[in-house]
Amino acid sequence: MTNTKKLKEFINFPGLGDLALSGARPLFGVLLGLLAGAGLIALSGVNPLDAYKALLQGALGSPQSFSNVLVRASPLLLGGVGAAIGIKTGVWNIGTEGYMYAGAIAAGAVGLIPLPVPPIIHILLAFLAAMLFSGIWGLLAAYLRAYRGVNEVVTTIMMNYVAIYFVSWMVQEPQPMAEPGSFFPMSKMIAPTAKLPILMSGTSLHPGFIIGIAACILFFLVLRFTPFGFRTRMLGANPEAARYAGVNVKRQILFALLIGAVMGGVAGAFEIMGLKMRVYMDFVAGVGYEAVAVALLAGGNPLGVIASALFFSALKAGGATMSIQTGVGAPMTVVIEALCVIFVIAVGYGERKRLERLEKKGKEDEEVVQNGG
Amino acid sequence: MEADQIISWLQATLRWGGPLILVSIGEVFSERSGVINVGIEGIMLFGALTGVAISYFTGSVVWAVLVTILLGILLGSGFAYLTVSRRTNQVVTGLMVNLAALGGTNLLFALLPATRSERVTTFPVLFPESFHSIPVIGPVLFKQPVNTWIALILPFIAAWVLYRTTWGLNVRAVGDNPQAAATAGLRVVRLKYQAVILSGIFAALGGCALTLGEVGYFASGGMTAGRGFVVLAAVVVGGWDPVKIALACLVFGAADAAQLRMQTVGSDIPYQIFQMLPYLITVAALAGLVGRTKPPKTWGAPYDPADI
Numbered sequence: 001m002t003n004t005k006k007l008k009e010f011i012n013f014p015g016l017g018d019l020a021l022s023g024a025r026p027l028f029g030v031l032l033g034l035l036a037g038a039g040l041i042a043l044s045g046v047n048p049l050d051a052y053k054a055l056l057q058g059a060l061g062s063p064q065s066f067s068n069v070l071v072r073a074s075p076l077l078l079g080g081v082g083a084a085i086g087i088k089t090g091v092w093n094i095g096t097e098g099y100m101y102a103g104a105i106a107a108g109a110v111g112l113i114p115l116p117v118p119p120i121i122h123i124l125l126a127f128l129a130a131m132l133f134s135g136i137w138g139l140l141a142a143y144l145r146a147y148r149g150v151n152e153v154v155t156t157i158m159m160n161y162v163a164i165y166f167v168s169w170m171v172q173e174p175q176p177m178a179e180p181g182s183f184f185p186m187s188k189m190i191a192p193t194a195k196l197p198i199l200m201s202g203t204s205l206h207p208g209f210i211i212g213i214a215a216c217i218l219f220f221l222v223l224r225f226t227p228f229g230f231r232t233r234m235l236g237a238n239p240e241a242a243r244y245a246g247v248n249v250k251r252q253i254l255f256a257l258l259i260g261a262v263m264g265g266v267a268g269a270f271e272i273m274g275l276k277m278r279v280y281m282d283f284v285a286g287v288g289y290e291a292v293a294v295a296l297l298a299g300g301n302p303l304g305v306i307a308s309a310l311f312f313s314a315l316k317a318g319g320a321t322m323s324i325q326t327g328v329g330a331p332m333t334v335v336i337e338a339l340c341v342i343f344v345i346a347v348g349y350g351e352r353k354r355l356e357r358l359e360k361k362g363k364e365d366e367e368v369v370q371n372g373g
Numbered sequence: 374m375e376a377d378q379i380i381s382w383l384q385a386t387l388r389w390g391g392p393l394i395l396v397s398i399g400e401v402f403s404e405r406s407g408v409i410n411v412g413i414e415g416i417m418l419f420g421a422l423t424g425v426a427i428s429y430f431t432g433s434v435v436w437a438v439l440v441t442i443l444l445g446i447l448l449g450s451g452f453a454y455l456t457v458s459r460r461t462n463q464v465v466t467g468l469m470v471n472l473a474a475l476g477g478t479n480l481l482f483a484l485l486p487a488t489r490s491e492r493v494t495t496f497p498v499l500f501p502e503s504f505h506s507i508p509v510i511g512p513v514l515f516k517q518p519v520n521t522w523i524a525l526i527l528p529f530i531a532a533w534v535l536y537r538t539t540w541g542l543n544v545r546a547v548g549d550n551p552q553a554a555a556t557a558g559l560r561v562v563r564l565k566y567q568a569v570i571l572s573g574i575f576a577a578l579g580g581c582a583l584t585l586g587e588v589g590y591f592a593s594g595g596m597t598a599g600r601g602f603v604v605l606a607a608v609v610v611g612g613w614d615p616v617k618i619a620l621a622c623l624v625f626g627a628a629d630a631a632q633l634r635m636q637t638v639g640s641d642i643p644y645q646i647f648q649m650l651p652y653l654i655t656v657a658a659l660a661g662l663v664g665r666t667k668p669p670k671t672w673g674a675p676y677d678p679a680d681i
Contacts (some may be wrong), residue, residue: 044480092464140656150659151673157411158606158652169645259449286475289468296465303579329483334476338469343460 013092026297026344028302033340040335043327051326055333058321059314065321067203072313075100075267077212079291080298080305081219082263087300088223089256090236093138095141095156097288098163099264100271106133107165107269108279109177111190122193123273127219130269131262137163138261142189146254156209160288176280177348206274208267213306215263220302232256237298264288293341313339381515382630390626391517391524392417392582396604397611397618399449399532399575402459404608406568407454407671411467413576414601417447417475420580422478425591426485429495434585437494441581442574451574453566457494460675471601482593492589494581496520520582522529528619534616542570551676561676577602580658603629606655613669625651 038048042278059069079096086093107130115122145152171178172185179188199205204330223229235242235252243249267288272279294312298304396413403410410416420441427437452470456463496518504515535541544555547564554560581602584591609661611618632647 086412092463094460094468144660146662148374150661151668153409153673154605154609155656155659157464157602158655161602161652162649162656165645165648168648169643172643172645286472292465293472294467329480331476331479335473335480338473338476341469342455342461342466342473344458345465346455 005219011098025088025347026151026299027309027346028260029347030297030340032343032347033336036339036343037332037336041332044328046326046328050092051328051332053321054325055223055315055318055322057318057325059318061321063200064203065317067200067205069310069313069317070209071204071206072316073309074206074208074212074270074274075287075371076291076294076309076312077209077305078267078270079264079288080294080309081212081216081302082260082267083292083295084298084300084302084305085219085223085232085256085259085263087295088236089232089253090239091145091253091256092153093156093260094289094292095138095159095257095261096264096267096291097284097286098156098160099138099261100268100284100291101160101163101167102134102137103130103171103265103268104272104279105177105187105268106130107194108187108190109170111273112177112188112278115193117193117235119195121191122191123196124316125225125268126194126273127269134265134268135258137168137265138258142257142261145257146250152257164282164284169277169280171279179278185309187279187284190273194273195277196270205273206270208270208274211266211270212309215266216306218302223302228255238292261365264291267291290337293337297341297344380509380512382627382634384516385633386623386627387513387517387521388587389629390623391521392579393600393604393607393622393626394524394528394619395520395582396576396579397622398527398615399445399572399608400604401531401611401613401615401618402535402544402568403560403572404672405548405613406544406565407551407669407674407676408453408565408569408572409463409467409605409673410449410452410569410572410576411464411601411605412452412470412474413467413572413604414449414597414599415467415471415599416445416452416573416576417580417583417601418471418474419444419448420532420577421584421596422482422576422580422591424581424585425493425589426481428495428585428589429485429491432494434496437581437585441577445574445577446570447573448577449570450566452573453569456584457562457565457569457676460677462662463675465466465675475563478591482591483589493582493585495585495587495589518586520586524582524619528615531615540564540567545616545669548671550579551671558610565676570583579604602652603651606651609655609668610651610658612667 038052041048041051058065060066079100082099083093083096092155107126110126110129111122115125117125137159141150141152141155142148143156168185171187173180177187179186196206196208200208205334223232231242231247231252234245235247235249237250242252268284271283276283290312291309292309294305297308297311315333315337319330322328322332323330375510396417400410400413423441423444424437427440428434431437447501448470450483452466455461455466498516499519499522500515505511507515535545542565543559544567545558546560547561554564580597583597604622607618607625611621628647628650632644635642635644635647643663
């Protein structure tokens with residue numbers, strides 16, 4: 001009984017409790033994932049330590065390589081924090097891939113119009129278009145989930161594919177956005193006024209990661225200190241209690257899914273205006289799903305999203321160097337990512353359940369003691 | 374459209390719809406037991422690669438099928454362990470299986486350079502050449518490889534198993550009300566395992582049918598191209614009934630065949646409309662716009678034996 005009580009106090013301790021539930025536990029899972037990855041690398045006849053060393057070097061070895069990590073982190077941060085809000089609310093927003101396409105095509109469309117305005121206005125207009133269009137794109141699944149009770153997982157996945165093919169249609173001739181005579185379906189280049197500034201010469205470091213980290217901090221504060229955040233956490237922790245306490249559950253779910261959609265759209269817009277400069281067919285190629293994995297690894301905690309997004313992007317950025325130096329194929333990093341997430345959700349769940357059981361048992365013990373005394 | 378164009382379109386419909394039907398056979402049991410196996414896309418990929426690899430090394434499609442089934446059992450058990458025993462979120466687990474499969478097959482495929490240049494032994498055509506010249510049904514049906522025929526017969530067997538056998542009834546009971554099923558003495562966890570493993574086997578076989586049914590090679594970078602998700606869509610649109618799902622698979626196969634043709638021939642209608650169609654129909658079906666589809670009552674929910 002005293003043990004359970006101590007455990008509970010530890011969990012309720014401000015700051016530390018969150019660490020125990022959303023900080024340390026995922027770290028353990030990631031460690032297991034990296035170990036399993038090491039096993040696979042060893043199976044392919046390469047010393048895992050060499051491979052991981054090359055990977056680290058490829059990610060952090062020089063300012064250029066680290067800038068590459070930050071570029072890759074941008075969509076994971078922005079898309080990931082949007083998905084994280086869903087997780088905190090208790091809905092599974094798997095639509096990030098689609099929102100990124102929706103945001104990208106809208107930003108690309110506004111971006112390629114030569115507007116006689118200063119860059120800041122053009123860029124803001126493009127972002128606005130991206131947020132609006134991805135928000136509208138997400139509205140269907142969000143409305144269906146919130147007001148009609150339709151499983152959001154399946155609808156958001158289905159809408160991803162609709163988005164992929166919609167963008168492929170828009171960037172192909174004879175659509176007005178398409179680059180005429182290109183060998184691969186792609187849009188025209190965006191106007192110079194719509195291009196984001198490069199932060200470090202000789203790299204493609206755009207401000208996406210700064211906005212991404214800022215968004216993570218902002219959503220952390222929103223969740224922690226605003227009534228909206230309180231309602232979100234309440235709904236995620238116990239839907240019945242939230243309903244009983246008078247939370248407008250439907251509206252809350254709608255907003256949570258829409259936030260994911262809008263943030264995904266921003267992620268897509270950054271990819272276009274900061275990195276690709278035009279919209280290509282199939283250009284997201286799974287990054288949206290990785291953003292969901294990032295949110296999951298963070299257990300829906302926006303600050304955790306920063307850590308897990310950087311972890312994922314470092315893996316991806318280092319993968320190329322690992323491949324060149326040790327011959328372990330770059331797809332290995334994707335496998336390691338998946339293993340990490342699987343370990344985190346498989347290990348984490350059991351731990352959390354055990355904790356709940358312990359607490360429940362502790363309460364029963366207390367009752368027995370009280371009744372007995 | 375010319376008559377021979379229609380015939381070749383119908384032929385392609387069965388060719389692309391067949392593997393979808395195979396995958397759906399397992400998925401319907403898994404979903405009826407309450408487990409959405411989103412990992413079928415990844416398992417298909419592994420099945421597609423395994424089929425090609427084993428056929429290349431042994432020259433025998435029988436061995437290819439047997440090893441593919443083994444692989445399906447393995448991956449299905451893994452998925453069942455995570456989602457049923459560890460009660461992880463089914464969709465997230467499935468997405469991670471897909472991610473791992475995309476990376477994993479690319480890695481393994483890099484070790485098999487020979488299968489890039491050489492065609493491997495593919496599934497045989499059952500009917501003799503003389504049948505192929507029968508008008509319309511000759512080329513559409515009799516020219517099809519054996520896996521298409523199996524795909525056309527299996528939905529009826531699956532429906533019989535699901536509705537007429539005790540095991541099928543048990544699976545449905547487990548998906549609709551696991552607590553009641555457990556109270557009635559059913560071994561819920563074991564039944565879920567069986568249903569999920571079945572989905573692994575058929576997903577792997579569907580992938581194998583994709584590569585060994587016609588083309589005879591594997592292509593890296595996700596050659597299943599979202600077909601696993603098309604099956605998930607078909608299961609919803611088909612209202613969790615094996616025969617209706619098979620029809621949905623054929624309709625989606627027809628759309629697939631049409632868009633492939635439009636890509637090569639060129640057309641005024643954008644082919645992407647046909648690519649979107651399965652997914653749009655599914656959202657409409659879930660929204661209740663197209664008929665009434667009712668998912669199994671614990672669709673996608675984890676089962677905790679302690680919840681009784």
